[in-house]
Amino acid sequence: MGTVMQKNYRCPGCGVTLEFDPATQKLHCAYCEASYSVAEIEKALQELAAKLEQIGINTAEPEKPAEEQKEEKSAEDMYRDMRETMQMTILHCNACGAELAIDGTEASTFCAFCGQAAVVTDRLEGMLKPDYIIPFKVTREEAEKTIRKRLSKGFFVPKKVKNFETDCLRGIYIPYWLFDVYYGDRQLWRYETDKKTFGGGREKKTAVRGGDCTFRSMTLDASKAVPDESSKRLEPYDLEGMVPFDAAYLSGFYSNKRDYLSYQMEQTAIRRAAELFDEYVENNVKSTLKRKKPEKISCNPIGKAMNPRYVLLPAWFLTFTYDGVPHTMLINGQTGKMIGAVPYVKAKAFTLLAALAAVFCTALGAVGGIQVPWLFKSVSEIDSDVFKALGNLCIVGGLSVTALWHRTVKNYKRLSKSCKLTESTVTRSFATERQDR
Amino acid sequence: MTNTLSTIIAVVFGGLGILIGAALAILITVWLVRKSNDVGDSSGTLYDFRANINLFDDTNDVYDFSEKRSEEIFRNHLKAAMEEAALREEKRKKNPAAGIPKTLTPR
Numbered sequence: 123m124g125t126v127m128q129k130n131y132r133c134p135g136c137g138v139t140l141e142f143d144p145a146t147q148k149l150h151c152a153y154c155e156a157s158y159s160v161a162e163i164e165k166a167l168q169e170l171a172a173k174l175e176q177i178g179i180n181t182a183e184p185e186k187p188a189e190e191q192k193e194e195k196s197a198e199d200m201y202r203d204m205r206e207t208m209q210m211t212i213l214h215c216n217a218c219g220a221e222l223a224i225d226g227t228e229a230s231t232f233c234a235f236c237g238q239a240a241v242v243t244d245r246l247e248g249m250l251k252p253d254y255i256i257p258f259k260v261t262r263e264e265a266e267k268t269i270r271k272r273l274s275k276g277f278f279v280p281k282k283v284k285n286f287e288t289d290c291l292r293g294i295y296i297p298y299w300l301f302d303v304y305y306g307d308r309q310l311w312r313y314e315t316d317k318k319t320f321g322g323g324r325e326k327k328t329a330v331r332g333g334d335c336t337f338r339s340m341t342l343d344a345s346k347a348v349p350d351e352s353s354k355r356l357e358p359y360d361l362e363g364m365v366p367f368d369a370a371y372l373s374g375f376y377s378n379k380r381d382y383l384s385y386q387m388e389q390t391a392i393r394r395a396a397e398l399f400d401e402y403v404e405n406n407v408k409s410t411l412k413r414k415k416p417e418k419i420s421c422n423p424i425g426k427a428m429n430p431r432y433v434l435l436p437a438w439f440l441t442f443t444y445d446g447v448p449h450t451m452l453i454n455g456q457t458g459k460m461i462g463a464v465p466y467v468k469a470k471a472f473t474l475l476a477a478l479a480a481v482f483c484t485a486l487g488a489v490g491g492i493q494v495p496w497l498f499k500s501v502s503e504i505d506s507d508v509f510k511a512l513g514n515l516c517i518v519g520g521l522s523v524t525a526l527w528h529r530t531v532k533n534y535k536r537l538s539k540s541c542k543l544t545e546s547t548v549t550r551s552f553a554t555e556r557q558d559r
Numbered sequence: 560m561t562n563t564l565s566t567i568i569a570v571v572f573g574g575l576g577i578l579i580g581a582a583l584a585i586l587i588t589v590w591l592v593r594k595s596n597d598v599g600d601s602s603g604t605l606y607d608f609r610a611n612i613n614l615f616d617d618t619n620d621v622y623d624f625s626e627k628r629s630e631e632i633f634r635n636h637l638k639a640a641m642e643e644a645a646l647r648e649e650k651r652k653k654n655p656a657a658g659i660p661k662t663l664t665p666r
Contacts, residue, residue, distance in 0.1 A: 272598055276596055302640075334640075335613070336643070399612070426640075428644040466595070471588055475585065486577065490576025490579075491576060495572070516572075519579060522579050523575075523579055540599075
């Protein structure tokens with residue numbers, strides 16, 4: 123493997139490494155408190171290089187030998203991409219010379235000894251150069267404050283979680299692909315009408331739904347290390363905030379290069395478009411036909427993913443431990459949207475359940491046990507009409523229980539899914555197994 | 560109505576009422592716990608794409624629905640979408656900030 127190149131954005135005034143500050147959207151020098159916009163720092167660095175060249179010091183990166191360039195070109199080869207992902211690379215810090223270990227996909231990190239930010243330029247060049255980036259807008263402090271504030275509000279959140287001690291909080295740029303997806307389908311739906319047939323069944327009819335849609339800038343996670351479910355939940359990002367990529371935005375944050383090439387994500391993009399389109403059509407069919415279970419009998423989909431753009435999107439990963447289990451909460455680094463679920467205090471939940479059950483069971487039990495017989499007290503004998511009325515009441519009651527239970531299970535499944543994602547070791551490893559500052 | 564029948568009705572409907580009450584209590588508890596401890600939506604959202612959907616429908620029997628016609632519609636739309644994407648890509652090359660959707664609202 124060729125040498126790994128790294129770059130540091132240094133303050134033109136004092137030479138200390140600059141870091142991107144989400145609050146001012148500028149590169150900030152922690153030593154002399156100076157701030158520079160990305161354009162200013164690029165200009166200042168060019169001027170400095172020109173001055174140094176005048177006095178005979180060459181600051182340009184040494185040109186790579188032809189063989190190495192050739193190797194770099196073939197880096198787009200999928201096999202090498204996969205192989206690189208598995209490997210660890212050792213960098214030498216430009217400031218203190220310490221060794222930094224990074225995995226095959228990290229594109230920016232910090233020195234564990236002197237805390238200096240380092241951008242691995244090799245992983246952001248050529249075909250690996252992102253087209254756009256959304257710079258961090260949420261600061262480190264804001265991210266932690268948002269999580270603390272939200273968790274402290276939760277009635278069922280354990281006290282230890284409310285006052286959690288942060289194990290690690292990292293701002294990471296996640297690689298995504300953006301696609302414009304064209305998707306169209308022609309579907310035939312079979313439904314039953316109210317008209318009865320001679321055989322005793324109901325008349326069946328066929329309805330057609332066809333349509334198409336262009337999903338603009340559909341976001342798809344291009345990293346293997348982040349679970350798709352987690353990255354999906356960070357959406358939506360406001361894509362109006364995208365700016366052309368500049369490595370200076372990475373200074374002071376962690377980042378990863380993409381693991382997938384655009385063509386590998388095309389089918390995923392089309393699948394996602396299909397899910398969204400089908401859901402829309404199904405809702406339309408149910409609402410217009412006013413039938414609960416129309417049946418899709420055929421479809422003829424067509425989909426094309428176009429205009430791929432490689433972007434880096436910001437996210438904060440906060441990890442804390444509760445009951446020996448690490449939990450990772452995520453925050454969208456642009457909009458501040460927080461995602462994650464924490465365990466609940468079982469005693470509180472069961473007390474509330476008992477109280478609610480006592481109230482509802484007494485009230486509804488009384489209605490059913492006293493009110494219903496009272497309604498029928500004037501009836502002298504049970505004829506078919508009374509029997510029918512009682513039967514209908516039973517059916518309504520049974521259906522209500524089923525519907526309530528169905529909703530409960532749905533809610534519980536969502537909560538468990540969120541808890542599982544928050545406790546996911548994959549997400550935790552992605553955030554924590556990096557060089558500390 | 561006889562006393563026995565009245566008792567049977569009371570027991571059946573009383574039991575049903577208790578069942579509904581218990582189901583309601585469990586649902587409210589789970590919902591409250593979720594509201595308190597689960598932050599963010601669990602499914603993930605995309606911006607509102609519904610305005611971009613062109614849907615044509617026919618609720619009547621459509622055995623005679625012309626496949627050729629709908630095929631034609633798709634091909635034309637696909638062609639237009641590809642042309643639009645190519646145009647946007649060209650614009651983006653000239654001005655990198657172009658080609659980004661104007662309005663993105665959470666669903």
